[in-house]
Amino acid sequence: GNSVTQMEGPVTLSEEAFLTINCTYTATGYPSLFWYVQYPGEGLQLLLKATKADDKGSNKGFEATYRKETTSFHLEKGSVQVSDSAVYFCALLDTGRRALTFGSGTRLQVQP
Amino acid sequence: IAGITQAPTSQILAAGRRMTLRCTQDMRHNAMYWYRQDLGLGLRLIHYSNTAGTTGKGEVPDGYSVSRANTDDFPLTLASAVPSQTSVYFCASSPGQGAYEQYFGPGTRLTVT
Numbered sequence: 075g076n077s078v079t080q081m082e083g084p085v086t087l088s089e090e091a092f093l094t095i096n097c098t099y100t101a102t103g104y105p106s107l108f109w110y111v112q113y114p115g116e117g118l119q120l121l122l123k124a125t126k127a128d129d130k131g132s133n134k135g136f137e138a139t140y141r142k143e144t145t146s147f148h149l150e151k152g153s154v155q156v157s158d159s160a161v162y163f164c165a166l167l168d169t170g171r172r173a174l175t176f177g178s179g180t181r182l183q184v185q186p
Numbered sequence: 187i188a189g190i191t192q193a194p195t196s197q198i199l200a201a202g203r204r205m206t207l208r209c210t211q212d213m214r215h216n217a218m219y220w221y222r223q224d225l226g227l228g229l230r231l232i233h234y235s236n237t238a239g240t241t242g243k244g245e246v247p248d249g250y251s252v253s254r255a256n257t258d259d260f261p262l263t264l265a266s267a268v269p270s271q272t273s274v275y276f277c278a279s280s281p282g283q284g285a286y287e288q289y290f291g292p293g294t295r296l297t298v299t
Binding site: 078106108110116117118119120123163167172173174175176177178179 | 190286
Protein backbone atom coordinates (compact mmCIF):
# COMPACT_ATOMS: atom_id res chain seq x y z
CA GLY A 75 0.00 0.00 0.00
CA ASN A 76 0.90 3.66 -0.07
CA SER A 77 3.08 5.17 2.63
CA VAL A 78 4.91 8.39 3.43
CA THR A 79 7.98 8.66 5.61
CA GLN A 80 9.15 11.93 7.12
CA MET A 81 12.16 12.78 9.18
CA GLU A 82 11.43 12.78 12.89
CA GLY A 83 11.36 16.03 14.76
CA PRO A 84 11.49 18.30 16.39
CA VAL A 85 13.73 20.31 14.11
CA THR A 86 15.08 23.32 15.97
CA LEU A 87 16.65 26.16 13.98
CA SER A 88 17.68 29.71 14.54
CA GLU A 89 15.94 32.46 12.61
CA GLU A 90 17.29 32.88 9.04
CA ALA A 91 18.71 29.35 8.96
CA PHE A 92 18.19 27.02 5.99
CA LEU A 93 15.47 24.40 6.37
CA THR A 94 15.20 20.93 4.90
CA ILE A 95 12.53 18.45 5.95
CA ASN A 96 12.93 15.09 4.23
CA CYS A 97 10.00 13.18 2.80
CA THR A 98 10.03 9.91 0.86
CA TYR A 99 7.09 7.89 -0.36
CA THR A 100 6.04 4.46 -1.53
CA ALA A 101 3.22 4.25 -4.03
CA THR A 102 2.08 2.67 -7.25
CA GLY A 103 2.62 4.96 -10.20
CA TYR A 104 3.21 8.67 -9.82
CA PRO A 105 0.85 10.17 -7.27
CA SER A 106 0.38 13.88 -6.65
CA LEU A 107 2.39 15.07 -3.65
CA PHE A 108 1.60 17.72 -1.06
CA TRP A 109 3.00 19.57 1.91
CA TYR A 110 0.58 20.76 4.57
CA VAL A 111 1.32 22.96 7.57
CA GLN A 112 -0.45 22.94 10.92
CA TYR A 113 -0.05 25.89 13.25
CA PRO A 114 -0.79 25.35 16.95
CA GLY A 115 -4.47 24.77 17.65
CA GLU A 116 -5.47 24.94 13.99
CA GLY A 117 -6.37 22.64 11.15
CA LEU A 118 -4.08 21.78 8.26
CA GLN A 119 -3.40 24.27 5.50
CA LEU A 120 -2.14 23.36 2.06
CA LEU A 121 1.38 24.75 1.66
CA LEU A 122 2.36 23.50 -1.80
CA LYS A 123 1.84 20.66 -4.23
CA ALA A 124 3.34 18.92 -7.25
CA THR A 125 1.39 16.73 -9.61
CA LYS A 126 4.07 15.12 -11.79
CA ALA A 127 7.73 14.21 -11.83
CA ASP A 128 10.20 17.14 -11.80
CA ASP A 129 7.44 19.59 -10.86
CA LYS A 130 8.47 22.15 -8.26
CA GLY A 131 5.83 23.38 -5.85
CA SER A 132 6.45 26.70 -4.10
CA ASN A 133 4.67 29.02 -1.70
CA LYS A 134 5.66 31.57 0.98
CA GLY A 135 9.37 30.90 0.34
CA PHE A 136 8.99 27.13 0.71
CA GLU A 137 9.85 24.81 -2.17
CA ALA A 138 9.72 21.10 -2.89
CA THR A 139 10.63 19.18 -6.04
CA TYR A 140 8.98 15.90 -7.08
CA ARG A 141 11.86 13.44 -7.61
CA LYS A 142 10.61 10.15 -9.03
CA GLU A 143 14.11 8.63 -9.16
CA THR A 144 14.47 8.90 -5.40
CA THR A 145 10.70 8.89 -4.62
CA SER A 146 11.23 12.03 -2.59
CA PHE A 147 9.57 15.41 -2.04
CA HIS A 148 11.82 17.25 0.39
CA LEU A 149 10.65 20.61 1.75
CA GLU A 150 13.14 23.49 1.76
CA LYS A 151 13.24 27.14 2.74
CA GLY A 152 16.22 29.39 2.46
CA SER A 153 15.64 31.54 5.55
CA VAL A 154 13.15 30.51 8.22
CA GLN A 155 11.28 32.87 10.51
CA VAL A 156 9.86 32.41 13.98
CA SER A 157 6.40 32.49 12.40
CA ASP A 158 7.27 29.30 10.47
CA SER A 159 7.16 27.32 13.70
CA ALA A 160 4.55 24.64 13.08
CA VAL A 161 4.10 20.97 12.23
CA TYR A 162 4.68 20.06 8.59
CA PHE A 163 3.04 17.06 6.93
CA CYS A 164 4.01 15.42 3.68
CA ALA A 165 1.20 13.60 1.89
CA LEU A 166 0.43 11.75 -1.32
CA LEU A 167 -2.85 11.36 -3.14
CA ASP A 168 -4.31 7.87 -3.19
CA THR A 169 -5.79 7.87 -6.69
CA GLY A 170 -8.21 5.08 -5.84
CA ARG A 171 -9.86 6.67 -2.83
CA ARG A 172 -8.88 10.15 -3.93
CA ALA A 173 -7.82 10.71 -0.33
CA LEU A 174 -4.49 11.65 1.20
CA THR A 175 -1.97 9.39 2.88
CA PHE A 176 0.02 11.43 5.39
CA GLY A 177 3.41 11.15 6.95
CA SER A 178 3.64 11.38 10.72
CA GLY A 179 4.54 15.07 10.68
CA THR A 180 7.69 17.03 11.56
CA ARG A 181 7.60 19.74 14.18
CA LEU A 182 9.70 22.81 13.36
CA GLN A 183 10.74 25.18 16.11
CA VAL A 184 12.43 28.42 15.05
CA GLN A 185 14.18 30.40 17.74
CA PRO A 186 14.81 34.16 17.52
CA ILE B 187 -16.33 33.35 4.87
CA ALA B 188 -16.22 30.22 2.75
CA GLY B 189 -14.78 27.10 4.26
CA ILE B 190 -15.46 24.14 6.49
CA THR B 191 -17.06 24.28 9.90
CA GLN B 192 -16.97 21.53 12.49
CA ALA B 193 -18.95 21.11 15.68
CA PRO B 194 -18.42 20.74 18.52
CA THR B 195 -14.98 22.26 19.03
CA SER B 196 -14.31 19.84 21.84
CA GLN B 197 -16.22 17.20 23.76
CA ILE B 198 -15.74 14.89 26.71
CA LEU B 199 -17.78 11.74 26.27
CA ALA B 200 -18.43 8.76 28.50
CA ALA B 201 -17.55 5.38 27.06
CA GLY B 202 -20.53 3.63 25.51
CA ARG B 203 -22.29 6.84 24.54
CA ARG B 204 -23.27 7.72 20.98
CA MET B 205 -21.83 10.88 19.44
CA THR B 206 -22.14 12.64 16.09
CA LEU B 207 -19.47 15.05 14.91
CA ARG B 208 -20.79 17.57 12.45
CA CYS B 209 -19.07 18.89 9.34
CA THR B 210 -20.41 21.42 6.85
CA GLN B 211 -18.73 23.00 3.83
CA ASP B 212 -19.98 25.86 1.70
CA MET B 213 -17.57 25.52 -1.22
CA ARG B 214 -19.77 23.08 -3.15
CA HIS B 215 -16.94 20.57 -3.15
CA ASN B 216 -17.78 17.10 -4.39
CA ALA B 217 -15.54 15.10 -2.07
CA MET B 218 -15.39 15.07 1.72
CA TYR B 219 -13.25 13.20 4.22
CA TRP B 220 -12.87 12.41 7.89
CA TYR B 221 -9.44 11.96 9.46
CA ARG B 222 -8.26 11.36 12.98
CA GLN B 223 -4.99 12.81 14.23
CA ASP B 224 -3.02 11.03 16.91
CA LEU B 225 0.40 12.01 18.20
CA GLY B 226 3.18 10.37 16.21
CA LEU B 227 0.79 8.85 13.68
CA GLY B 228 -0.08 11.82 11.53
CA LEU B 229 -3.59 11.84 10.09
CA ARG B 230 -5.40 8.64 9.21
CA LEU B 231 -8.41 8.41 6.95
CA ILE B 232 -11.60 7.12 8.60
CA HIS B 233 -14.22 7.47 5.85
CA TYR B 234 -14.62 9.42 2.67
CA SER B 235 -17.26 10.44 0.16
CA ASN B 236 -16.43 11.24 -3.45
CA THR B 237 -19.88 12.65 -4.13
CA ALA B 238 -23.23 13.09 -2.41
CA GLY B 239 -24.95 9.75 -1.87
CA THR B 240 -21.75 7.67 -1.81
CA THR B 241 -19.31 6.81 0.96
CA GLY B 242 -16.26 4.60 1.36
CA LYS B 243 -14.08 3.17 4.09
CA GLY B 244 -10.66 4.55 4.84
CA GLU B 245 -7.74 3.18 6.78
CA VAL B 246 -9.39 3.07 10.23
CA PRO B 247 -13.19 2.80 9.78
CA ASP B 248 -14.11 0.45 12.64
CA GLY B 249 -16.44 2.00 15.20
CA TYR B 250 -17.39 4.90 12.92
CA SER B 251 -20.13 5.51 10.39
CA VAL B 252 -20.87 8.34 7.97
CA SER B 253 -23.63 9.52 5.67
CA ARG B 254 -23.67 11.99 2.79
CA ALA B 255 -27.26 13.00 2.18
CA ASN B 256 -26.29 16.24 0.42
CA THR B 257 -23.22 18.04 -0.91
CA ASP B 258 -22.62 20.25 2.12
CA ASP B 259 -22.85 17.94 5.14
CA PHE B 260 -20.80 14.91 6.15
CA PRO B 261 -21.51 13.84 9.76
CA LEU B 262 -19.37 11.24 11.52
CA THR B 263 -21.06 9.03 14.12
CA LEU B 264 -19.50 6.99 16.89
CA ALA B 265 -22.16 4.44 17.77
CA SER B 266 -20.66 3.40 21.11
CA ALA B 267 -17.56 5.37 22.03
CA VAL B 268 -14.44 3.70 23.42
CA PRO B 269 -11.35 5.33 24.98
CA SER B 270 -9.22 4.47 21.95
CA GLN B 271 -11.36 6.90 19.97
CA THR B 272 -9.91 9.77 21.96
CA SER B 273 -8.37 11.91 19.24
CA VAL B 274 -8.61 15.10 17.23
CA TYR B 275 -10.97 14.69 14.30
CA PHE B 276 -10.60 16.70 11.12
CA CYS B 277 -13.08 17.02 8.31
CA ALA B 278 -11.80 17.98 4.86
CA SER B 279 -13.18 18.58 1.40
CA SER B 280 -11.82 18.78 -2.13
CA PRO B 281 -13.31 19.94 -5.42
CA GLY B 282 -12.82 16.55 -7.10
CA GLN B 283 -12.96 16.15 -10.87
CA GLY B 284 -9.21 16.47 -11.30
CA ALA B 285 -8.58 18.90 -8.43
CA TYR B 286 -7.83 16.92 -5.32
CA GLU B 287 -6.08 19.30 -2.95
CA GLN B 288 -7.91 19.14 0.34
CA TYR B 289 -9.15 21.91 2.61
CA PHE B 290 -9.45 21.20 6.30
CA GLY B 291 -11.79 22.27 9.06
CA PRO B 292 -10.54 23.45 12.46
CA GLY B 293 -11.01 20.05 14.11
CA THR B 294 -12.95 18.52 17.00
CA ARG B 295 -11.06 17.37 20.06
CA LEU B 296 -12.81 14.32 21.51
CA THR B 297 -11.98 12.69 24.82
CA VAL B 298 -13.65 9.40 25.70
CA THR B 299 -13.47 8.53 29.38
